[in-house]
Amino acid sequence: MISKKTKYAINALVFLAKREGQGPIVISEIAEKEHIPRKFLESILLNLKKAGILASKKGKGGGYYLLQNPDEINLADVMRLFDGPIAFLPCVTYKYYERCEECKDEETCGIRDVFFEVKKKTVELLKKASLSEIIKRENRLISLL
Amino acid sequence: MISKKTKYAINALVFLAKREGQGPIVISEIAEKEHIPRKFLESILLNLKKAGILASKKGKGGGYYLLQNPDEINLADVMRLFDGPIAFLPCVTYKYYERCEECKDEETCGIRDVFFEVKKKTVELLKKASLSEIIKRENRLISLL
DNA sequence: ATAAAGTCTATAGATTTGGTAGACTATTAT
DNA sequence: ATAATAGTCTACCAAATCTATAGACTTTAT
Known part of the structure; x- marks a missing residue:
């Protein structure tokens, strides 16, 4: 959350x-x-x-x-600014990378593999979610009422 | 996280x-x-x-x-058990639904619309991530070394 | 000058997180 | 029987984080 x-x-x-x-x-x-x-x-x-x-x-x-354009400002950036990393694990983040203490081998960790995929998809979706996009969606939802 | x-x-x-x-x-x-x-x-x-x-x-x-089969136990269930909802907003969860206090109209909220999509994709990926799947991925990663 | 409006520093209650301590109960081997 | 083994239950606690609030200070337009 x-x-x-x-x-x-x-x-x-x-x-x-x-x-x-x-x-x-x-x-x-x-x-x-x-x-x-x-x-x-x-x-x-x-x-x-x-x-x-x-x-x-x-x-x-x-x-x-x-200061920036509404289509440049996206949820990924805003969320990172206030809540830090978007990923579920520190070892799959880019800017906030940290090794998991309990981890035996990061290279072959199946858990990490899954969470990397999840993070990739999530960031992709959140990057696309600019302020313009959010407003566009809102207008679309209104038009459907 | x-x-x-x-x-x-x-x-x-x-x-x-x-x-x-x-x-x-x-x-x-x-x-x-x-x-x-x-x-x-x-x-x-x-x-x-x-x-x-x-x-x-x-x-x-x-x-x-x-007690359950390794291919029945998945990350979505485990995460929900300990950390509660997987979604970023309470208004897009199923079991933990809660209205956002600040929200004016949930039906036409563009922010909610985005986060619903994110949650849907995330849960989809995490449901597929069973213990068997994690071990399978680990073996694949080892084989690639 | 003065009112309006953002800026900065400090504080604080509530909740969550991560962990510890110790007594208690059930099971098994001898 | 009983001792050793191993899970269960209750309580507690320190640190961090989250969600604010208070008040003094600075800048700007009129």
Whole structure:
């Protein structure tokens, strides 16, 4: 399960993507509309800014806005940013690689082999899931009602 | 990431599967050979027994052994047993379903739509990953060395 | 100046994780 | 019978992580 932090981040990003081009949006508005605790959201947005996904403007008329394109920002990156690795085992991650202590031989580990395949497929799907894609899906679901 | 508990459980099960038909194996042997803290392993095996996957025999000559077939026991079931749902969101799980508090409309949620697809594919792969399959993969990897 | 809005630091309760200790019960060999 | 073996049950605990909250501080537009 993803953490609330990640869930909040995704919701905030989708919210901002829907308002793209409308200038900065203040934290409070995102918090209210998306039902996210204000102070908690602050630190989340700050992280997204540090990651180069969002930018902010201070003072009156300020707020947050997307720095990257909605079709560049994807769930794999956002999830990794807040929850760390997506894989089920440290030994099948790329950026967070770590050997399993209990493991006898990584090269021939059947468990690792399975989890590598799972991770590969998962990341593939999550990489495709950009903000644009999420909004596209939402519109499709609405049209089907 | 899966918990150590789940990882230990999987390793213990694969160990037992490799020794199938050789009678009960004592906890201490599994703990030593698989580098799992003895006392921790006890509770894990007990859970697997309660779940109907393992059975045990007490007293001298006792120990644990597989109750189900190695090709029936799969990673999806084991992971669910110890770590709960496999999905990234509570709203796309079957047995652990829960509505997302922040969510406005589940029916048209694009995020949910993505995570449903991810979960579906993941569970599909993990269901196929039985103990037999894991051992088969291990043998294949060894043969390739 | 002043109000608006993001930034930074610190703290804290709740839950989960990973593990330990020890008494108790059932089984088997002698 | 009884001693040794081996699983079972209950309780506990330290550390880490998660989910926040509080408040002081900085920057900017008007």
